[in-house]
Amino acid sequence: xxxxxxxxxxxxxxxxxxxxxxxxxxxxxxxxxxxxxxxxxxxxxxxxxxxxxxxxxxxxxxxxxxxxxxxxxxxxxxxxxxxxxxxxxxxxxxxxxxxxxxxxxxxxxxxxxxxxxxxxxxxxxxxxxxxxxxxxxxxxxxxxxxxxxxxxxxxxxxxxxxxxxxxxxxxxxxxxxxxxxxxxxxxxxxxxxxxxxxxxxxxxxxxxxxxxxxxxxxxxxxxxxxxxxxxxxxxxxxxxxxxxxxxxxxxxxxxxxxxxxxxxxxxxxxxxxxxxxxxxxxxxxxxxxxxxxxxxxxxxxxxxxxxxxxxxxxxxxxxxxxxxxxxxxxxxxxxxxxxxxxxxxxxxxxxxxxxxxxxxxxxxxxxxxxxxxxxxxxxxxxxxxxxxxxxxxxxxxxxxxxxxxxxxxxxxxxxxxxxxxxxxxxxxxxxxxxxxxxxxxxxxxxxxxxxxxxx
Numbered sequence: 042x043x044x045x046x047x048x049x050x051x052x053x054x055x056x057x058x059x060x061x062x063x064x065x066x067x068x069x070x071x072x073x074x075x076x077x078x079x080x081x082x083x084x085x086x087x088x089x090x091x092x093x094x095x096x097x098x099x100x101x102x103x104x105x106x107x108x109x110x111x112x113x114x115x116x117x118x119x120x121x122x123x124x125x126x127x128x129x130x131x132x133x134x135x136x137x138x139x140x141x142x143x144x145x146x147x148x149x150x151x152x153x154x155x156x157x158x159x160x161x162x163x164x165x166x167x168x169x170x171x172x173x174x175x176x177x178x179x180x181x182x183x184x185x186x187x188x189x190x191x192x193x194x195x196x197x198x199x200x201x202x203x204x205x206x207x208x209x210x211x212x213x214x215x216x217x218x219x220x221x222x223x224x225x226x227x228x229x230x231x232x233x234x235x236x237x238x239x240x241x242x243x244x245x246x247x248x249x250x251x252x253x254x255x256x257x258x259x260x261x262x263x264x265x266x267x268x269x270x271x272x273x274x275x276x277x278x279x280x281x282x283x284x285x286x287x288x289x290x291x292x293x294x295x296x297x298x299x300x301x302x303x304x305x306x307x308x309x310x311x312x313x314x315x316x317x318x319x320x321x322x323x324x325x326x327x328x329x330x331x332x333x334x335x336x337x338x339x340x341x342x343x344x345x346x347x348x349x350x351x352x353x354x355x356x357x358x359x360x361x362x363x364x365x366x367x368x369x370x371x372x373x374x375x376x377x378x379x380x381x382x383x384x385x386x387x388x389x390x391x392x393x394x395x396x397x398x399x400x401x402x403x404x405x406x407x408x409x410x411x412x413x414x415x416x417x418x419x420x421x422x423x424x425x426x427x428x429x430x431x432x433x434x435x436x437x438x439x440x441x442x443x444x445x446x447x448x449x450x451x452x453x454x455x456x457x458x459x460x461x462x463x464x465x466x467x468x469x470x471x472x473x474x475x476x477x478x479x480x481x482x483x484x485x486x487x488x489x490x491x492x493x494x495x496x
Contacts, residue, residue, distance in 0.1 A: 043085070043092055043093050043094045044093045044094070044125040044126075044203075044204040045093065045094045045095075045096060045123060045124045045125050046086070046093050046094070046095050046096065046124060046125065046126050046127070046128060046200065046204075047096040047098060047117075047120040047121050047123075047124035047126075047127045047128065047153075048060060048095065048096065048097050048098060048127075048128045048130060049098055049101060049117055049120070049121060049127055049128065049129055049130070049144065049148070050100065050101065050129060050130035050131060050141075050144065051100050051101055051131075051138065051140045051141060051144060052099075052100025052101075053100065053132070054100075054130045054131055054132040054135075054160055054161075055130060055132065055160040055161060055187045055188070056097055056098065056100070056130050057097055058160075058187040058188055059128070059130060059158070059160065059185075059187035060082065060084065060095055060097035061187075062187050062190060063084075063086035063087075063088060063095050064084035064085065064086050064095060065086075065087070082096070082097040083095070083096050083097075084097075088193060088196065088197050088200065089193065089194070089197045091197060091200060091201065091204060093125075093200075093204055096120045096124065098116065098117040098120050099116060099117055101117050101140070101144050101147075118147075121148070121151055121153050122151070122153070124153055125153070125154075125203055125204060126153060126154045126155070126156060126200065126203040126204065127148060127151075127153045127154070127155045127156070128155075128156050128158055129144065129145070129148055129155050129156070129157050129158065129177075129179060130158045130160050131157070131158070131159055131160065131170070131174055131177075131182075132160060132161050132170070133159040133160060133161050133162040133167035133170035133171050133174070133182075133184065134161045134162075134166050134167045134170055135161075135170065136169065136170045136173050137170070137173045137174060137176060137177065141177065142177065145177040145178060145179055148179065149178060149179070154203050155179050155180075156183065156196070156199045156200065156203075157174060157177065157179045157180060157181070157182040157183065158182070158183050158185045158192075158196070159171045159174050159182040159183065159184050159185060160185050160186065160187055161186060161187075161188070162184035162185055162186055162191070162192070163186040163188075163189055163191060167184070171184050171442070172442075172450065172487055175440070175450075175452065175487075180410065181410055181440050181442070183195045183196055183199060184442075222277075222278070223278075224266065224278040224279060224280045225277065225278070225279045225280065225313060225314065225394075225397060225398055225401055226280045226282065226311065226312045226313040226314070227279055227280065227281055227282065227312065227313070227314050227315075227316065227394075227397055228282040228284060228309055228311075228312035228314075228315045228316070228341075229241060229281065229282065229283055229284060229315075229316050229318055230284050230309065230315055230316070230317055230318070230332055230336070231317055231318035231319060231320075231329070231332065232319075232320070232326070232328055232329065232332075234320065235318045235319060235320045235348055236318060236320065236348045236349065236384040236385075237283055237284065237318050238283050239384040239385065240318060240346075240348065240382070240384035240390070241265065241281050241283050242384075243384050243385070243387050243390060244267055244269075244279075244281060244390060244394075245265065245267055245281075263282070263283045264280055264281070264282045264283075265280070265281045265282075265283070266278065266279070266280055266281075267279045267280075267281055269394050271395070271398075272391075272395065277398065279394065282311075282312060284309075309335070309336055309339055309341055310339055310341075312341055313341070313342065313401050313404065313405075313445070314341065314342045314343075314344060314397045314400050314401050314404070315336045315341045315342070315343055315344070316344050316345075316346050316393065316397065317329065317332055317333050317336065317343060317344070317345050317346070318346050318348050318384075319345065319346065319347050319348060319363075320348055320349055321347040321348060321349050321350050321352075321353045321356075321359065321381070322349050322352060322353060324359065324362070324363065325362075325363045325366045325367065330366075330367075330370040330371065333345070333367070333370075333371055333377075334370075334371065337371070337374055337481045340445075340446035340481050340483065341446070341481070342400045342401060342403070342404040342446070342480045342481070343374070343377050343400075343479070343480075343481075344377070344378045344380065344393070344396055344397055344400055345363075345367065345377055345378065345379045345380065346379075346380045346381075346382050346389075346393055347360070347363065347379065347380065347381045347382065348382055348383065348384050349383060349384075349385070350381040350382060350383055350388070350389070351383040351385070351386055351388060356381070360379070360381065363379065364379055367379065374479050374480075374481055375469075375479065376472075376478065376479040377479045378396050378400065378479065380392060380393045380396060400478070400479075400480060403476060403477050403478045403480050404444070404445055404446060404447070404477075404480040405444050405445050406444065406447070406476065406477070407441055407444050407447075408441055408475050410440050410441075412475070413439055413440065413441060413449075413475070414438055414439060414440075416470070416471075416474050416475060417436075417438065417439045420466075420467060420470050420474075421436060424463075424466060426459065426463055427460060427463065429458050432455065433455075434453065434454070434455045434456065434458055434459055435453050435454045435455070436451060436452075436453040436456075436459075437452045437453045437454075438452055439451045439452070439467075440452075443483075446480060446481045446482065446483060447471075447477055447480065447481075447482050447483070448482075448483040448484075448485065449471065449482070449483065449484050449485070450484075450485045450486075450487055451467070451484060451485070451486050451487065452487050452488075453486075453488065454488055455488070456486040456487070456488050457486075457488070459486065464484060464486075467484060468482050468484050471484075
């Protein structure tokens with residue numbers, strides 16, 4: 042027999058849409074009006090190779106047991122008693138309602154494991170609802186869109202521990218190997234004539250991109266697919282993105298150059314890792330720091346590459362000087378990888394790609410709430426938050442709500458008075474202690490009641 046998953050929630054939050062999504066066909070009726078589903082409906086679901094029986098239930102309503110809504114609620118309660126795991130669906134755009142809170146209290150009192158799905162989470166209009174759902178005391182919500190199929194990978198990851206069967210292990214391994222095997226989207230940016238196109242041509246082993254001594258040859262952002270053979274002999278796909286040279290804004294007068302720079306900045310948004318290529322013979326300039334800062338603001342992982350290194354004299358002193366200048370100029374992200382390369386000879390290029398893949402792994406990783414909060418407790422003990430005006434700032438708990446870039450939400454009281462220096466202390470601790478290295482880490486502060494207080 043397959044394990045059973047029950048979908049529960051108040052009326053009209055998208056339970057039947059989720060049911061249809063998981064079974065792969067429109068078996069359950071769906072409509073904007075609440076109360077369409079009355080009986081329990083079962084179907085065979087498959088999610089990324091994970092097979093289970095899914096049960097669609099009527100919207101949970103607080104009505105007399107003898108009434109029709111009351112009898113429908115009893116059907117829902119029976120489904121939860123019989124299931125291996127319950128999916129509690131809320132409407133992220135509508136936010137948390139009193140009925141949602143009542144359902145959460147009932148689910149916390151049951152033995153069935155509960156996964157919280159914040160449905161209709163497409164777009165920014167749902168962000169507040171997703172954050173608010175932490176208050177239900179059912180752990181970290183999964184932002185989801187049953188209508189558009191967003192969040193299926195996160196749902197798979199959440200379901201797997203509860204539906205742990207031997208036949209699922211191979212499916213899990215295959216799924217994550219597919220994720221790891223996705224092409225690395227690598228953008229090369231920098232000032233004009235730093236050697237960006239030459240670098241990509243060297244990777245490819247052919248003169249795929251036009252190069253020359255004239256600055257500003259590249260105008261369009263050019264994406265080229267390439268296969269890199271790793272040190273372990275594995276073929277790893279890479280999408281290389283060449284961009285136009287980025288000069289200081291005041292020097293950009295030509296309309297085509299303005300469009301080219303804009304196109305390059307847009308390419309950064311679609312990259313995973315960005316290599317800022319510097320001409321080592323010219324050292325580090327203010328424009329390089331501006332470009333690096335823009336990359337980090339967009340949440341991309343950054344690697345610095347010092348090109349033409351084979352022509353540099355007194356390289357050790359130059360390297361240390363650039364390293365110190367980057368540390369001072371990019372104080373928000375210390376320790377960005379700095380590689381020395383030669384696009385002309387190919388020296389250091391294999392190491393550059395290797396580091397780019399490692400950086401993407403750090404940029405994409407997720408830390409479990411348990412591990413994160415154990416680190417958090419240790420960090421608070423080592424350095425308690427200040428008490429401005431004699432009133433203590435209470436930091437209750439922290440969770441990671443996004444990856445790529447890693448994004449964390451800190452809950453507590455009086456967070457508007459938390460000094461920026463303490464916020465940096467936490468961010469630096471996350472990077473250092475939890476393995477995120479120098480990738481950009483975002484920390485959002487939320488004054489919210491503790492969801493575990495009533496559990």
